[in-house]
Amino acid sequence: MSEVIYRPITAADSAAVIALGNQVHGDNYLTEESLADYLQRGQQQGVNLCWLAEVEGEVAGIRLTFAPGQWQIDNFCTPEEWNIPLAKICYFKCAAVAEHRRGLGIGKTLLMNSIDGAKALGCEAGLAHIWMQSPKNSAYEYFTKCGGELIQEHDKRWYKASIEDGYYCPVCDGVCFCTAGEMLLTF
Template sequence: MTQKQPVVTYRQLTAADYAAVIELGNIVHGDNYLTEENLPDYVERGLKDGVNLSWLAFVDGELAGIRLTFAPGQWDIDDYCTPEQWPVPADKMCYFKCSAVSEISRGLGIGRGLLERSIETAKALGCKAGLAHIWMQSPNNSAYSYFTRCGGEMVQQHPDRWYELSVHGGYHCPVCDGICHCTAGEMVLNFDN
């Protein structure tokens, strides 16, 4: 008996998807990483000039992956950013906020498919590159491996990137079992490579 190939489809995120996106994001990244309070802000940051940079993937009709991406000029350059080392100015760069793929759907190319769609829509806004803070302690260091395979290059590593969120925002890191001391790899993906 042959096994049926899963059908993967993609579409842009809408408000109707919030509950499912929060659930999947928190399963992958830890409790309260995405909330009813922060997700609407994140979605709004991904909308600019009628372009939506945030995408979802579905396997056989079930949510299997999310990619939240912020438009240029709609994300904060904070102490965990090193703009003097970026290959393009900030107004030509989107920010890859969050990616999550359900465990059961890994290996189907969903992460790359979501990233490619966000890149194509970001290019419509004039973006030349994207920045991400990669979770260096992700299980099996899969986040770094994935982003590197997609062309991302390390700029700098930042210890305790999500510490404040875990102390003051209710985020529960699944690796640190509470207060987060994980390192973020500040990585840039140049779209012209």
């Protein structure tokens, strides 16, 4: 079995991170501009919450996480249900594991690395919008096994991105009507 190496994502990893994110989530899910923004949001006080896994020199998994105060509540959030102050919540933006590398525990280890960094920043929880139409509903199953609790489902979470930003949903074959499961993982 090949060794899995975990390390924080840097700007030098951008092309490989974008390629994997788009392979898993659909074309234009990540762009150079969005990833640069996400990586900036993932750093605070010298702590990087964005991680990748490498196997045999290839990026096998990614986890993009925003630091507390580096993300905004939107119409797909129900903060009255969180019971934790916003200042103590990070945001789990994106995770992707290459299909041929799944089953190695990469997704969970990447999440744990982000959580360790978030704890160092004083976080007590992380919020995510889980892709409920992911193949075999694997995203929801994975996040639930990691301790995430469903707060509410939100229809058409990525619709605007598919209409205005060129995101191509692989499940909806273009314009995205997928549902997001707003989930909170306390730690």
